Amino acid sequence: MPERAQRDPQPLQVYYDGSCPLCSAEIAHYKRQDRAHRLDFVDVSREGVNPGPDLAPANAMKRFHVRQKDGTLLSGAKAFAAIWHVLPGWKWAARLAQVPGMTAAMELGYKAFLPVRPILSRGLVALGAKSENPCRKSK
Numbered sequence: 001m002p003e004r005a006q007r008d009p010q011p012l013q014v015y016y017d018g019s020c021p022l023c024s025a026e027i028a029h030y031k032r033q034d035r036a037h038r039l040d041f042v043d044v045s046r047e048g049v050n051p052g053p054d055l056a057p058a059n060a061m062k063r064f065h066v067r068q069k070d071g072t073l074l075s076g077a078k079a080f081a082a083i084w085h086v087l088p089g090w091k092w093a094a095r096l097a098q099v100p101g102m103t104a105a106m107e108l109g110y111k112a113f114l115p116v117r118p119i120l121s122r123g124l125v126a127l128g129a130k131s132e133n134p135c136r137k138s139k
Contacts, residue, residue, distance in 0.1 A: 011040040030087065063075045077097070
């Protein structure tokens with residue numbers, strides 16, 4: 001009988017917008033790959049969620065954030081790279097993000113993506129995608 005994966009006692013906290021169908025689909029993909037339970041997913045679109053004194057819920061809704069085990073808050077490209085570092089199928093992307101200048105280039109791409117996120121989300125809804133938290137509108 002295969003051994004069951006043990007939950008990491010201090011997983012990375014991943015803050016995401018569950019009211020966004022695109023974000024929900026991406027997080028669902030990461031959840032399926034996180035068999036070692038190294039990530040703790042926190043839907044900041046839910047009422048009463050407090051991501052910490054250094055991250056306002058409104059800001060957490062606008063950008064992707066990860067809190068590392070030591071409490072350091074990362075956002076954007078650095079947050080994605082932190083997730084890729086712990087997911088088995090994404091080690092190649094984590095290594096790529098370590099190439100000098102690559103994280104800065106990824107951040108530029110991420111900033112260009114943010115304004116079109118709502119348009120892409122509406123397109124996914126038209127194709128049948130659903131948000132994890134349909135009670136709140138993505139910002």
